[in-house]
Amino acid sequence: MIIYLLCLMLFCCGLxxxxxxRNIIKIILGIIIAEYAVNLFFILVAYRMGGRSPILSSxxxxxxxxxxxxxxxxxxxxxxxxxxxxxxVALAMRIYEKYGTFDITKIKELxx
Amino acid sequence: xxKEHDKGMSLIVKVIxxxxxxxxxxxxxxxxxxxxxxxxxGFAGGVIIAxxxxxxxxxxxxxxxxxxxxxxxxxxxxxxxALLFLSIALLGFxxxxxxxxxISKGEPFRLFSAGxxxxxxxxxxxxxxxxxxxxxxVLVLLKFEWEKKE
Amino acid sequence: MIELYVxxxxxxxxxxxxxxxxxxxxxxxxxxxxxxxxxxxFLVLKAPDVAITQLVVEMLCLIILLRAxxxxxxxxxxxxxxxxxxxxxxxxxxxxxxxxxRAFKDLPEFGYPxxxxxxxxxxxxxxxxxxxxxxxxxILDFRAYDTLGEATILFTAVIGVLAIVRxxxxxxxxxxxxxxDE
Amino acid sequence: MMAISNIIPxxxxxxxxxxxxxxxxxxxxxxxxxxxxxxxxLVLLGLSFITMRIVATQGILVYSVGSWxxxxxxxxxxxxxxxxxxxxxxxxxxxxxxxxxxxxNRFTSKWKFYTLFLLMVAGMNGVVVTGDIFNLFVFLEIASxxxxxxxxxxxxxxxxxxxxxxxxxxTVGSLFILLGIVFLYSYTSTLNMADMANVxxxxxxSNIVIMVSILFxxxxxxKAALVPFHAWLPDAHPSAPAPISAMLSGVLIKSLGIxxxxxxxxxxxxxxxxxxxILMILGTxxxxxxxxxxxxxxxxKRLLAxxxxxxxxxxxxxxxxxTPLGIIGGLFHLFNHSVFKALLFLxxxxxxxxxxxxxxxxxxxxxxxxxxxxxxxLIASMSIAGIPPFNGFWSKLIIIxxxxxxxxxxxxxxxxLASILxxxxxxxxxxxxxxxxxxxxxxxxxxVPVFMKFAMIILxxxxxxxxxxxxxxxxxxxxxxxxxxxxxxxxxxxxxxxxIQ
Numbered sequence: 001m002i003i004y005l006l007c008l009m010l011f012c013c014g015l016x017x018x019x020x021x022r023n024i025i026k027i028i029l030g031i032i033i034a035e036y037a038v039n040l041f042f043i044l045v046a047y048r049m050g051g052r053s054p055i056l057s058s059x060x061x062x063x064x065x066x067x068x069x070x071x072x073x074x075x076x077x078x079x080x081x082x083x084x085x086x087x088x089v090a091l092a093m094r095i096y097e098k099y100g101t102f103d104i105t106k107i108k109e110l111x112x
Numbered sequence: 113x114x115k116e117h118d119k120g121m122s123l124i125v126k127v128i129x130x131x132x133x134x135x136x137x138x139x140x141x142x143x144x145x146x147x148x149x150x151x152x153x154g155f156a157g158g159v160i161i162a163x164x165x166x167x168x169x170x171x172x173x174x175x176x177x178x179x180x181x182x183x184x185x186x187x188x189x190x191x192x193x194a195l196l197f198l199s200i201a202l203l204g205f206x207x208x209x210x211x212x213x214x215i216s217k218g219e220p221f222r223l224f225s226a227g228x229x230x231x232x233x234x235x236x237x238x239x240x241x242x243x244x245x246x247x248x249x250v251l252v253l254l255k256f257e258w259e260k261k262e
Numbered sequence: 263m264i265e266l267y268v269x270x271x272x273x274x275x276x277x278x279x280x281x282x283x284x285x286x287x288x289x290x291x292x293x294x295x296x297x298x299x300x301x302x303x304f305l306v307l308k309a310p311d312v313a314i315t316q317l318v319v320e321m322l323c324l325i326i327l328l329r330a331x332x333x334x335x336x337x338x339x340x341x342x343x344x345x346x347x348x349x350x351x352x353x354x355x356x357x358x359x360x361x362x363x364r365a366f367k368d369l370p371e372f373g374y375p376x377x378x379x380x381x382x383x384x385x386x387x388x389x390x391x392x393x394x395x396x397x398x399x400x401i402l403d404f405r406a407y408d409t410l411g412e413a414t415i416l417f418t419a420v421i422g423v424l425a426i427v428r429x430x431x432x433x434x435x436x437x438x439x440x441x442x443d444e
Numbered sequence: 445m446m447a448i449s450n451i452i453p454x455x456x457x458x459x460x461x462x463x464x465x466x467x468x469x470x471x472x473x474x475x476x477x478x479x480x481x482x483x484x485x486l487v488l489l490g491l492s493f494i495t496m497r498i499v500a501t502q503g504i505l506v507y508s509v510g511s512w513x514x515x516x517x518x519x520x521x522x523x524x525x526x527x528x529x530x531x532x533x534x535x536x537x538x539x540x541x542x543x544x545x546x547x548x549n550r551f552t553s554k555w556k557f558y559t560l561f562l563l564m565v566a567g568m569n570g571v572v573v574t575g576d577i578f579n580l581f582v583f584l585e586i587a588s589x590x591x592x593x594x595x596x597x598x599x600x601x602x603x604x605x606x607x608x609x610x611x612x613x614x615t616v617g618s619l620f621i622l623l624g625i626v627f628l629y630s631y632t633s634t635l636n637m638a639d640m641a642n643v644x645x646x647x648x649x650s651n652i653v654i655m656v657s658i659l660f661x662x663x664x665x666x667k668a669a670l671v672p673f674h675a676w677l678p679d680a681h682p683s684a685p686a687p688i689s690a691m692l693s694g695v696l697i698k699s700l701g702i703x704x705x706x707x708x709x710x711x712x713x714x715x716x717x718x719x720x721x722i723l724m725i726l727g728t729x730x731x732x733x734x735x736x737x738x739x740x741x742x743x744x745k746r747l748l749a750x751x752x753x754x755x756x757x758x759x760x761x762x763x764x765x766x767t768p769l770g771i772i773g774g775l776f777h778l779f780n781h782s783v784f785k786a787l788l789f790l791x792x793x794x795x796x797x798x799x800x801x802x803x804x805x806x807x808x809x810x811x812x813x814x815x816x817x818x819x820x821x822l823i824a825s826m827s828i829a830g831i832p833p834f835n836g837f838w839s840k841l842i843i844i845x846x847x848x849x850x851x852x853x854x855x856x857x858x859x860x861l862a863s864i865l866x867x868x869x870x871x872x873x874x875x876x877x878x879x880x881x882x883x884x885x886x887x888x889x890x891x892v893p894v895f896m897k898f899a900m901i902i903l904x905x906x907x908x909x910x911x912x913x914x915x916x917x918x919x920x921x922x923x924x925x926x927x928x929x930x931x932x933x934x935x936x937x938x939x940x941x942x943x944i945q
Contacts, residue, residue, distance in 0.1 A: 082323065089327060248322070
């Protein structure tokens with residue numbers, strides 16, 4: 001229970017960074033932190049008290065393995081995070097090239 | 113700054129890189145091939161392979177690294193890996209289902225077991241290794257061009 | 263399970279440092295520390311596959327981000343109505359956490375998941391797929407279709423990055439532009 | 445003998461195959477990307493019409509990927525709503541790929557464009573056909589990542605900026621969706637949507653369901669650009685190349701936002717009156733605020749983008765009503781909006797192609813020089829404004845009648861008001877862009893190439909004859925099965941379990 005809360009607090013740190021920081025790189029860092037938190041939450045809900053990793057070895061009977069499904073899903077979600085981050089960094093570098101700054105208060109050609 | 117990076121880093125770094133880069137590559141291949149019996153798998157192994165090339169590039173500069181694997185080869189490997197994975201999926205239709213594990217499962221805990229899983233791992237590692245190194249190269253070269261202008 | 267709490271607190275502190283640090287390079291390195299902490303947490307939670315992947319992905323992310331930020335420390339500017347916006351954000355986060363805490367009461371207790379479907383994987387995974395690494399058997403056999411999607415996302419990102427870094431995007435009518443294709 | 449249900453995975457496989465082949469050999473053979481793009485989308489369109497027949501004759505089809513049965517593997521589901529969305533997506537995608545053959549000559553690296561375009565189509569088809577919630581998330585991300593790159597395809601300053609804003613907001617939406625999926629998985633211990641519906645029905649209402657609903661409304665609302673979450677749309681849609689604007693406004697926000705919201709609220713947790721009124725309030729807000737913001741715009745594409753927000757509001761309002769007539773109206777408006785908004789964006793692209801500007805104040809009298817673009821724009825404008833006998837009229841009429849029938853006169857009033865304001869704003873467009881005196885500098889303007897004309901004319905024809913979809917015989921195979929899926933609610937689970945061979 002408290003551990004879930006700590007995990008969501010990490011998520012909120014990332015969210016705060018995305019919403020309040022005015023620097024492109026900081027926003028990207030916020031997204032990365034929030035992604036970490038969601039991945040962590042997925043593994044947390046799969047954990048089993050005193051569990052073993054879900055890898056069999058020959059000749060040994062293991063009874064209490066943790067849930068392998070969320071681990072597989074988190075692998076996918078890490079890759080998705082990497083893809084998004086790579087795209088964001090490419091965009092950020094191009095924006096720096098065009099505007100000469102990472103500050104989004106100075107990058108405002110479009111009106112909201 | 114750009115000139116330094118064309119040449120690479122200092123001698124110590126170069127020597128250590130030369131000694132370790134092969135091992136890193138080998139470790140990546142090991143992780144890929146044993147994905148179905150031990151932790152790891154195509155994705156992690158592919159990233160390690162990409163990191164070995166990144167290491168080479170950081171230490172020796174872009175010319176040496178791009179001589180080992182050219183840009184067109186990277187792009188080819190990437191698309192081929194993706195296509196290979198899709199064709200494994202489509203070959204499942206021979207057994208009647210998309211993504212059917214159509215090869216015999218073999219004996220557990222051996223290297224040659226688990227049907228299509230090792231093949232999928234190899235396809236993914238090709239794709240991931242080439243793709244991530246391509247992203248890295250593109251982003252680094254992008255920086256070089258406009259730093260020269262300044 | 264005390265080490266889990268310690269690691270999580272460490273990660274939160276790392277995240278706060280990363281957010282509040284004025285220097286971009288330090289912020290990126292702090293996020294790297296958070297990622298490494300996450301990797302250890304995965305190991306403690308018995309997810310070695312995820313830990314390895316997180317570790318290598320973390321390194322690659324760090325290298326790419328370092329290349330993007332090197333020698334570009336910039337002063338931060340604050341916009342007008344700073345206090346108001348911060349209050350709104352804080353209010354949103356507090357409301358979010360409040361709803362989440364109420365939802366946690368209905369979740370299964372930490373360490374005792376339901377595992378209705380997962381037990382099938384644990385019992386029959388080896389017989390049906392032949393892979394002793396059950397995570398591998400899930401991602402590449404039971405749910406291989408997801409992995410096809412995952413590989414496609416990475417492919418999309420590579421093509422996307424190649425498309426974004428093109429020097430010249432648009433051309434005028436009948437203009438011939440030398441294309442720098444990779 | 446191949447089972448008939450093997451057709452379902454082909455929707456993803458064919459589009460991915462097209463994308464991969466273009467990426468390997470497309471840069472050497474310059475003609476290949478054009479051909480491959482049109483051919484792939486044509487095949488997909490043909491397949492979607494075949495599925496319409498299959499569902500009409502055989503009922504719902506369920507496909508187990510890799511022969512793993514329902515709870516442990518991923519299943520693909522083909523029901524009325526899926527067929528409806530497949531036809532909408534692939535129809536628009538086909539005409540847009542034809543249009544792009546000429547239009548994209550103004551951009552470099554055409555093969556990258558077509559690769560990303562086909563990947564986006566693959567993602568949307570994947571979202572629509574899947575019956576597994578995590579799989580839905582993965583394909584949603586494919587479509588989103590492809591669209592981030594496509595918005596920045598021109599690589600000018602404002603395009604990069606718009607793409608960055610879009611990427612950040614959309615990624616936050618994805619994170620909320622993923623968090624919701626984690627809660628659902630922990631609570632139900634399954635990822636299959638049908639299985640999940642069963643478990644949730646047993647456990648009844650709880651705080652988890654409320655939490656997940658909030659997360660999903662925020663997440664999918666960000667993807668669909670409902671009003672409190674709409675800030676990215678007016679930047680991202682105008683900045684993209686015109687075919688991509690058409691694709692984003694026409695189908696992407698619908699298959700990623702509205703379809704998923706419908707599926708979740710109707711088929712997984714089962715709709716009740718409070719969720720229904722949340723959807724209706726969000727819909728009305730989008731409808732009214734979108735149209736008020738649109739009126740003051742002078743940039744052609746930006747104006748259209750604000751109208752997208754407003755029209756999405758109609759769809760959500762109709763679907764949120766929950767009555768049979770309301771749902772039919774909402775879905776019909778979804779289809780109609782795909783057609784006429786795609787057409788309008790293609791028109792704006794044609795004007796930009798010919799004159800090089802998007803500013804309405806600088807245009808004028810283009811009707812004489814570009815008769816086909818002018819006429820098709822006129823048809824599309826009348827459709828979106830709801831003038832009989834064009835398709836937009838029928839769907840808006842049904843939604844308003846449904847509001848009145850359900851005794852929601854307030855909502856009906858706002859719908860009528862938004863419709864009148866839409867008419868006013870499109871009269872402005874026609875007056876400034878196409879009628880009036882021709883300016884001297886546009887004397888050399890020529891009509892656009894033949895491929896662009898072809899796509900615009902066919903879409904305009906669909907706008908004109910769109911009303912026939914309401915004729916009972918056609919309604920029976922296209923709209924009614926789709927609305928039935930939503931009306932059945934959580935019986936969806938039983939149907940899917942029964943459908944497994």
